[in-house]
Amino acid sequence: MDIERKWQKKWEKAGIFQANPQGGKKLFLTVAYPYPSGAMHIGHGRTYTVPDVYARFKRMQGYNVLFPMAWHVTGAPVIGIARRIQRKDPWTWKIYQEVHKVPPEELEKFTDPEYIVEYFSKEYKRIMKAMGYSIDWRREFKTTDPQYQKFIEWQIKKLKEKGLVRKGEHPVKYCPECENPVGDHDLLEGEGVGINQLTILKFKLEDSYLVAATFRPETIFGATNLWLNPKEKYIKVKVDGEKWIISEKSYENLSQQKKDTKIIEEINPEELIGSNVKNPMTGEKHPILPAYFVDPEYGTGVVFSVPAHAPADYIALRDLKKDKKLQKKYKIENTLEGIKPVNVITIEDYGECPACEIIKKFKIKNQKDPKLDDATNELYKIEHAKGKMSQHIPEYGGKPVAEAREKIAERLKSEGKADEIFDFAEHPVICRCGSRCIVKIMENQWFIKYSDKKWKNLTLECLNSLRIVPEEVKANFEYYIEWLDDWACARRIGLGTPLPWDPDWIIEPLSDSTIYMSYYTIAPHLKKLPANALNDEFFDKIFLDQDNKLKIDEKMANRISREFNYWYPLDWRLSAKDLIGNHLTFHLFHHSAIFPPSKWPKGIVVFGMGLLEGKKMSSSKGNVVLLSDAIEAHGADVVRLFLMSSAEPWQDFDWREKEVIGTKRRLEWFREFGEKIFNIIGSERLSVSEIPEPTSFIGKWMMDRINLRIREATKALEGFQTRRALQEAFFLLRKDVDHYMKRIRDRVDEEAKDVLRYLLSVWIRLMSPFIPHTAEEMWEKYVGDGFVSEAPWPRVYEEFISLKIQKAEEMVQETVKDIMEIKKILNITPEKVHVYVAPEWKWRVLEMAYEIGKPDMGALMGRAISEGIHDDKKELADFIKRVIKDIVRGEYPGRVDEHKILSDAKDYIEAEVNARIMIHEDAEYDPEGKAKNAIPYKPAIYLE
Incomplete structure (x- = not known):
């Protein structure tokens, strides 16, 4: 920890991560800025470590890298949090004390929403520095x-000028506590959940x-009965002059979508069980039956x-027919006898009861079987895509399901027998303030017109012009560009920028x-300018190169x-x-x-998501590890190394304490190895320019492995494959090094010292983006020249890489x-082991092949x-068969002097097998007669 703080101070003092325009190659990367309404956890740690690793890597490659950070403090959730804190809401107090670990004296101040974001933005910055992120903090805002x-203001006005902002009504996710629409950024749970009609x-x-909503x-x-959940509360409500019976928990959602609603009385669902209702389409009578699977929300x-x-x-229905006790309770024994499945939809390869067949296919046992949803x-999906209404259905027989669905719904609505409602595809959807969200029809709401076809096509052009990692998620972007409808872009309350032409909205x-x-890119300059000088003409000049009258000096502009x-x-x-469906596509x-x-x-x-010991992380459920706690327990470099090696960035990672401890031991080994090698090579300072040229075979092999690992790690990092890069740069190279040390044993001659000196210089630099504090400490000790963060990335010497x-x-x-x-x-x-190398004629056959x-x-x-x-045609034929079947694969490595290579390795082989070779x-x-079994690259063996 002391070492980490030491280097963080040195970096800050030297300003090595401050990026200014200059010659050479530039690289500008950003990661989503945080909404600081809670503490930083290890999921955030992975999010911000990936770009830092890449930024450090590209700097060492000679790029001028800009990696900035800011704080997203607009929105309404913090207002809801402040209200809950003010009224001493037990859940909110518990979450912020026990999960986010806010001291009581600070929590008392959380009645001010601006103090909440101020507190957590400072906390985020402190932890980001503790993680060693190479951020240019001058650009913070x-x-x-x-x-x-x-x-x-300039941005939203630009969209309005282009006709891409409108006013109207639309269903939106809504938090009753915050009294505002919410987006995925505002949610603790339910990110990415859609709204269904x-x-x-x-x-x-x-x-x-x-x-009944469907x-x-x-x-x-095909209706046979209605289901009510007898364990839940139901109510009778007045809706546009009609009396509807619904669950109590669904009322708030309904009331925000229907203008004239009023609760009349509470209804006991158990008293309705066994009663009959009239089918709005067929006029048939259907019984009301009990079912505990019905979700009241x-x-x-x-x-x-x-x-x-x-x-x-x-x-x-099958379970109910078996449950004699429940039947007797509700007196529905006779009612159930006549209920049988009624076919409505015809699908190829399915019979009269598709549900029965799919239940058998999935081997579903009961209502609680998790495979039931699948x-x-x-x-x-099958019925929607391939199904047709069965021929016996009047008027609609033979029509595709999708077509019939729309026509039947419209007919019933026009006859006053149906209505519509919007609801979430999944529950729960929970605001950051802790409240459950509903769907609300917003009137006189401002919307961004993502439905505009021309804009969608232009956005697809933009998508096709860029690179996406991983490539397969491009299809997700294409889907969301097409799927996105108009988006509620303003709210009545919250922190943020007032809508310039309608300032009652934010x-x-x-x-x-x-x-x-x-x-x-311009934040440091704007901090020095008064806000009233930054008119639309200013931003037109800066971003669009349009010449306008400005309120600031033209040279400065x-x-x-x-x-x-x-x-x-x-x-x-x-x-x-989870932000592809909104932020990234926006x-x-x-x-x-x-x-x-x-x-x-x-x-x-x-990026993928984070798991904790195999379970989904959730701040609201307390299932998180705070990043500050992880740093305190293990150190920033251990946390970084684990997060970067456990999965590729786009894969879900799983924080497992045992594996983190294992990572800590590996990092300790790396430090100890550096010390060991430095002692072996005689404490001579390392150099980034000295390249050894060994003459021994094993020295050449080690140079091959080092340069191969450099090449593969570099290639992986170029594609943001942090896990693969670490496999090459750390885990596989360590395996190579272990073997090399075993091969040279105690015979560390001058050549071996040169190779080890080169290895250590390369290895510290390869690991620097991942474990920057450790790498800096080792660099100072073994090189003593500048920062490793500014050292050149190891060059690949292809001439050392040899398949042979x-x-x-x-x-x-x-x-x-x-x-x-x-x-x-x-x-x-054995006392002796005889090793027979392949004869000349076998090498020639292989070359011919x-x-x-x-x-x-x-x-x-x-x-x-x-x-x-070869004279022996049978032996020749047998060998040729083997060559064709087993040996000829890929590139020919070339002929090697097996006798010389094995002779050079003789001491090593003898020590390994404990016998004379x-x-x-x-x-x-x-x-x-074992010699005849020898083939190229695989000697024959006889034990004596």
Whole structure:
């Protein structure tokens, strides 16, 4: 920890991460700035370590790298949090004391929302510095800064000028506590959950209606009964003059979508069980039955049952028919006898009851079987894509399901027998303030028109012009560009920038965080300017090179413009995969609308999510490890090393304490190894320019491995493959080094010292982006010249990389393994081991095989005979068969001097197998005829 603080202070004092426009190659990368309403956890640690590793790597490659950071403090969640703190809400106090570890004296101040974001932004910055992030802190800003708000005003006005902002009504995610629409940025749970439109079907019951919400109104022809959950509370409500019976928990969602709603009375669902309702389409009578699987929060808490096409309905009905006790309780024994599945949809390869068949396919046992959801999803998709309404359905028989669905819904609505409601695809959706969100129809709301077809096409052009890591998520972007509808871009309350033409509204957080990457490039200059000088003409000049009348000095404006044009376009944008559906896609929409193609982003990297001991991390459930605690327990470099090696950035990672402790031991080994090598080489300072040229085979092999690892690690880092880079740069190189040390044993001559000196110089630099504090400490001790953070990235010397050398050492290692295996099989301890190398004629046959390319038996045999390679045709034929079957693979490594290589490794082999080694070029001594088994790269062995 002391070492980490030491280097953080040195970096800051030297200002080595402050990026200014200058000659040479530039690299500008950003990661989503945090919304600081809670403490930083290890998931955040992975998010911000990936760009730091890449930034450090590219600096060492000679790039001028800009890696900035800011604080996203706009929005309403902190207002909701402040309210809950003020009224001493127990859940909120517990979360902030126990999970976020806010001291009580600080928590008392959380009644002020601005203090919350101030507190956590300072905490974030402290921890980011503790992690060693190479951030240019001069560019830091908050989204409530007056200069930034002028920038946001300019952005939203640009969209309005282009006709991409409108006013209207739309269903939105809404937090009743915050009294505001919410986006995914505002949520603790439910990120990425969509809003679905459901049809409400009205089943007549005396003077009221039981209203059931459904995706599939076309299945009304197959209804057999209604389900209510007897454990839940139901109410009768007045809606537009009608009396509806719904669950109590669904009322708030419904009331925000229907204008004229009022609770009349509470209803006991158990008193309704066994009653009959009237089908709004067929007029048939259906009984009301009990079902505990009914979710009271989803839709209306009332479900109509279609057992032929809904696996959950079929299972629930089957379970109820077996439950004599429940039947007796509700007096429905006779009612159940006549209920049978009714077919509505015809699908190829399915019979009259598709739900029955899919239940058998998935081997579902009961309503609690987790496979039930999978079965339901599969059947619904098949029926929607391939199903047709069965011929016996009047008017709609033979029509595709999708077509019939729309027509049936419209007909029932027009007849007053149906309505509609919006609900989340999944529950719960929880705001950062801790409240459950609902769907609300917002009126007179400002929307950004992501539905605009021309804009969608332009955004697709932008998408196709950039690189995405990993490539497969490009399809997700294409889907969301097409899928996105108009987006509620303003709210009534919260922190943020007022809408310039309608200041009663505040621009919402996702809408004010789409092109802020451009603001980083000029932030240091803007801090020195008054906000009222930053008019629209100023930003037109800076970002779009438009000449206008300015309120600031023209020379200064030109200097600011040059800095923007130096850094832009953005080279890489990094963010989590759950933001593809909003922030990252908005990022592309807004860049394509506001900037010319030359300033469009060039790359996006998408992150996976974080797990904790195999379970999803959740701050609201306390299932997190704070990054500050992880640093305190293990050190920043250990945390960094684990996060970068446990998974590739786009994969989900799993924080497991045992594995983190294992990583700590590996880092300790690396430090100890450096000390050991430095002592071996005689405490002579390392050099980045001295390249040894060993003459021994094992020295050449070690140079091969070092340069191979440099090449592969570099290639991996270029593609943001941090795990693969560490596999090469640390784990595999360590394995190589262990073998090399074993091979040279105690014979550390001058050549070995040169190789080890080169190894240590390279290795510290390779590891520097991952474990910068440790690397700096080792660099100071063993090199003593500047920062390793500014040292050149190790160069790959391709001339040292040799397939022949790799194959030759592989032969030595395989020879040792083969001897040990034979010893084990024969259960003997030999005094001597005879090793026979392949004869000249076998090498020539192998070379011929590679020369021919794809040899067949006849061609190779014919050529070998014509050249008189070997007299024994049977032995020749047997070897050719083996060559064709097993040996000819990929590139020919080249002929190696097996006798010399094995002779050089003789001491090593003898020590490994604990026997005297005799290496033979001929077969003069071959009492058991083993020599004939020798083939190129695989000597024959005889134990004596």
